[in-house]
Amino acid sequence: MYQKKEKKKSIFKNKFGTIFKNIILILLAILISSQTIFANEKYSYEKAEALKPLINWNDYGTDAFTKAALENKPIFLLLTAPSWCYWCQVYESTDYLFNEDMIKEVNENFIPIYIDADIRQDLTRQYLEGGWPSTTILAPNGERIYGYSGPRPVENMITNLRGAINYVNENSFISSGQVKYDKKEIKIPSQNQITLIQNQFPLIILESYDKTYGGFGNGQKFPQPKTLNYALEQYQQTNNEKYLDLVENTLKNQYTNIDELHSNYNLFDPVEGGFHRYGTTRDWSPPHFEKMLYDNVELLKTYSNLQLINSQNPYVNEVVEKTNNYIIENYYDKENGGFYANSDVNGEDAYYGLKDRSSKEKSRIEKTKFTDWNSKAIIAYLQLYKNTNNQEYKVMAEKTLQLYLTEFDKDIYHAITEDKEKKVRGNLLDNSNLLLAFVESYDTLNNQIYLDKANQIAKQTINTLYDYNSGGFFERNSPDKKLYALGDNILLTKPMEENGIITYAFLKLYTQTNNDTYLDIAIKTLGNQIDSIGGLDRMYYFAKSTQYINENNLMNRYNQIVQTNKNNQLNELNKIPKDYWLNKLLNKQITPNKNPKFIQSTRGITKENISLIVYVIIAFLAGLLSFASPCTLPILPGFIAHSFNSSKQNIVGMTLSLFAGLSLIFVILGMSSTFIGNILKNELELFSQISGIFIIILGIFILSGRGFKQINLNNSSPTTYFSSFVFGSAMGISWTPCVGPILVTILLLASTAGSAYTGGLLLFMYALGLFLPMIFFALYLKKSKNSKIWKLFKGKMLIFKFKLFNKKIEFHVHTSTLVSGIIFILLGILIFSGGLLTINKYVGTTFLQNYLNSIEGVLLDFIQ
Numbered sequence: 001m002y003q004k005k006e007k008k009k010s011i012f013k014n015k016f017g018t019i020f021k022n023i024i025l026i027l028l029a030i031l032i033s034s035q036t037i038f039a040n041e042k043y044s045y046e047k048a049e050a051l052k053p054l055i056n057w058n059d060y061g062t063d064a065f066t067k068a069a070l071e072n073k074p075i076f077l078l079l080t081a082p083s084w085c086y087w088c089q090v091y092e093s094t095d096y097l098f099n100e101d102m103i104k105e106v107n108e109n110f111i112p113i114y115i116d117a118d119i120r121q122d123l124t125r126q127y128l129e130g131g132w133p134s135t136t137i138l139a140p141n142g143e144r145i146y147g148y149s150g151p152r153p154v155e156n157m158i159t160n161l162r163g164a165i166n167y168v169n170e171n172s173f174i175s176s177g178q179v180k181y182d183k184k185e186i187k188i189p190s191q192n193q194i195t196l197i198q199n200q201f202p203l204i205i206l207e208s209y210d211k212t213y214g215g216f217g218n219g220q221k222f223p224q225p226k227t228l229n230y231a232l233e234q235y236q237q238t239n240n241e242k243y244l245d246l247v248e249n250t251l252k253n254q255y256t257n258i259d260e261l262h263s264n265y266n267l268f269d270p271v272e273g274g275f276h277r278y279g280t281t282r283d284w285s286p287p288h289f290e291k292m293l294y295d296n297v298e299l300l301k302t303y304s305n306l307q308l309i310n311s312q313n314p315y316v317n318e319v320v321e322k323t324n325n326y327i328i329e330n331y332y333d334k335e336n337g338g339f340y341a342n343s344d345v346n347g348e349d350a351y352y353g354l355k356d357r358s359s360k361e362k363s364r365i366e367k368t369k370f371t372d373w374n375s376k377a378i379i380a381y382l383q384l385y386k387n388t389n390n391q392e393y394k395v396m397a398e399k400t401l402q403l404y405l406t407e408f409d410k411d412i413y414h415a416i417t418e419d420k421e422k423k424v425r426g427n428l429l430d431n432s433n434l435l436l437a438f439v440e441s442y443d444t445l446n447n448q449i450y451l452d453k454a455n456q457i458a459k460q461t462i463n464t465l466y467d468y469n470s471g472g473f474f475e476r477n478s479p480d481k482k483l484y485a486l487g488d489n490i491l492l493t494k495p496m497e498e499n500g501i502i503t504y505a506f507l508k509l510y511t512q513t514n515n516d517t518y519l520d521i522a523i524k525t526l527g528n529q530i531d532s533i534g535g536l537d538r539m540y541y542f543a544k545s546t547q548y549i550n551e552n553n554l555m556n557r558y559n560q561i562v563q564t565n566k567n568n569q570l571n572e573l574n575k576i577p578k579d580y581w582l583n584k585l586l587n588k589q590i591t592p593n594k595n596p597k598f599i600q601s602t603r604g605i606t607k608e609n610i611s612l613i614v615y616v617i618i619a620f621l622a623g624l625l626s627f628a629s630p631c632t633l634p635i636l637p638g639f640i641a642h643s644f645n646s647s648k649q650n651i652v653g654m655t656l657s658l659f660a661g662l663s664l665i666f667v668i669l670g671m672s673s674t675f676i677g678n679i680l681k682n683e684l685e686l687f688s689q690i691s692g693i694f695i696i697i698l699g700i701f702i703l704s705g706r707g708f709k710q711i712n713l714n715n716s717s718p719t720t721y722f723s724s725f726v727f728g729s730a731m732g733i734s735w736t737p738c739v740g741p742i743l744v745t746i747l748l749l750a751s752t753a754g755s756a757y758t759g760g761l762l763l764f765m766y767a768l769g770l771f772l773p774m775i776f777f778a779l780y781l782k783k784s785k786n787s788k789i790w791k792l793f794k795g796k797m798l799i800f801k802f803k804l805f806n807k808k809i810e811f812h813v814h815t816s817t818l819v820s821g822i823i824f825i826l827l828g829i830l831i832f833s834g835g836l837l838t839i840n841k842y843v844g845t846t847f848l849q850n851y852l853n854s855i856e857g858v859l860l861d862f863i864q
Helices: 002-013 015-041 045-054 062-071 086-091 100-109 121-127 152-168 191-208 226-236 243-252 292-308 316-330 371-388 391-409 430-447 448-465 495-511 516-529 536-550 554-567 581-589 610-627 632-643 651-670 673-684 682-704 719-739 740-753 756-783 786-792 815-833 834-842 847-863
Strands: 075-081 111-116 134-138 144-150 413-416 422-425 797-804 807-814
Touching: 015 756, 045 086, 062 075, 062 111, 062 371, 075 121, 100 152, 134 152, 191 226, 191 243, 226 243, 226 536, 243 292, 243 797, 292 316, 292 371, 371 413, 391 413, 391 430, 391 448, 413 430, 430 448, 430 495, 448 495, 448 516, 495 516, 495 536, 495 834, 516 536, 516 554, 554 682, 610 756, 651 719, 651 756, 673 807, 682 815
Parallel strands: 075 111
Antiparallel strands: 075 134, 134 144, 413 422, 797 807
């Protein structure tokens, strides 16, 4: 043993050995550090965004579900938040989702839908599979097949995807578009129940408290700022030191010492300030490094309250100051008001583990303003203003309030993007939080404008989301039907947390206005939720509500109002509006003619066949509306180019041949019970690509078929009745995925028809409406005495002379041939590549298209 040691020493005794050893150590250090940096920088928001176009993503909405139904494909739905979620960035990399095999599988066999979970928080409860990122595989009608959270091995993902494909191919799916409603009796909570909730919440807080590391629970630690704030309120009311110790011990364990960034990084960032989203272990270390506005403003509010109680706490002053500075410097929009959403993980420890970050690029800020988070920020800065009397905080709150007064004149939206686009209406999440923000603002600042806005939001929320039958508020009733699957714009679940927020807001609004309706709604909402109230932060506003009821003796007041109404026989509190939207919707769903059987008759309109007459008319009108689709923009020049290659006398015949081809495809689709109909529906994308190739070939034929000397353009034409018929068939196939949700509804009606012939009739009428404007246009041109129009379209002959191998060549090409051929080739490329849908997406936001969409929505409502 001794000899071996001596040998090792002798190797490095000489100078060369020492130098060699140091070089090896330096190289190893560089290799290790480069591997660490590579590992941290391998995944990022920017890289995820750069890879995103590799999959042909659709936005969540009617168009995507329409496409799935028409092509009979399963839906690959990704719910993700790469602007802050590290594991979303990992998943959206070439290691997982954007692996070549995954890209091919998803693009070829699925309808991929991409959901930004922050912009579409309205869909999170619906599709979140337990964690981020979240992938759900749906049948064409929206039925869930399976789902998973986080990245999975590529081989496993592909195996499961192929199982979903087989499942869809072996089954049939029909979307009813109906809402599900569980009607319950109105429940008025007793005084004992109200007091029990008020007394229980403090006990739940103490029972859930982790005495060792602070916070709540023994696993991953979320900050639960509202619960901490309630503990401080309990300390002030009862002088029980347990509640103060709970908050101070939590802060102590959330705090990170700047000299322990690598060994003990907890929730608080001591370098830049602010809190990370949650701790991955019981002792808060290490955190998930993203920072969210909602956590930071609510923790700022809580620890500002702690600072007011005990400014001698060794951590609180630094935490409040640095967190406040971080919010103001990174999130607050000083120019326009409002607060941005979050900060990126930014390579995690590679950035946040540094004391000096000046050489690194700062964390990316997501500059979307979310209404619910901004509402929390308003309330937090109003509290800071009350705690400190600092006018800057008052100005920040007022400027943000003004933003929402200006931007949300009527409807409440969930998000205002960086380019000031407003997105997603009709959700309780936003209405409840913004209502409370204006109620608290009036309480603090006594500005009548804020009370007026609170009244406006309250009335709108009652009209659109309140359940008059059972009490409580529904999660969603959005007018933006295009943003949802059929019937999915209404969601009749009642989320507990938002119902707690709005209960508290209505109680306070009642004391501000003495409007009995507000008190009635608050009490009935509490009664509707009372058996399911639980949790910590989610329970907070129900606990506050019960406390507020008892402090202001509101149950006695409510009972007096009820008795007065009863004595005067007014019954105003139990009155359901005659035009209540939910009851109208439910009555429509249970109407016997919801899925009518179409009965054929040869004796005119009778009671039995009136449904068929009505739906034939609707199918025709739907076709007329579909003509105004942005998809028509590139197809219309193709029609003109094709028709004008014929003579003036033949133009009507050519147009009718086009119509015959188009209507044949639609009739086959309508007769979906037939073998050919099923093939066409299931292989629509393949047939669409074949149609694109045919139109490209036709364009090349037009360009080259008559270009040289001795060929007289005006006396010959490649356009025949047969070619027009084939071109019309190609148009029918390529147009189908693009003309909107109403075609799917017509197809669904056709599938429930009494016979394949009736289904074919409906789709024939749809095709007639779609093509009728073109037929009228052809008739106009044929009968028009103004030859200038015809000459304009017909153009003139161009002659090009050139030498080739010392041989003179004349190239004759007619302008109509040149333009027609180019248009056909471009149209074929658009159809083959799916470019028509892209045009639909970008042109579909015009005023005219929005107006037509609203008319289409009326027809859809009637059909449903």
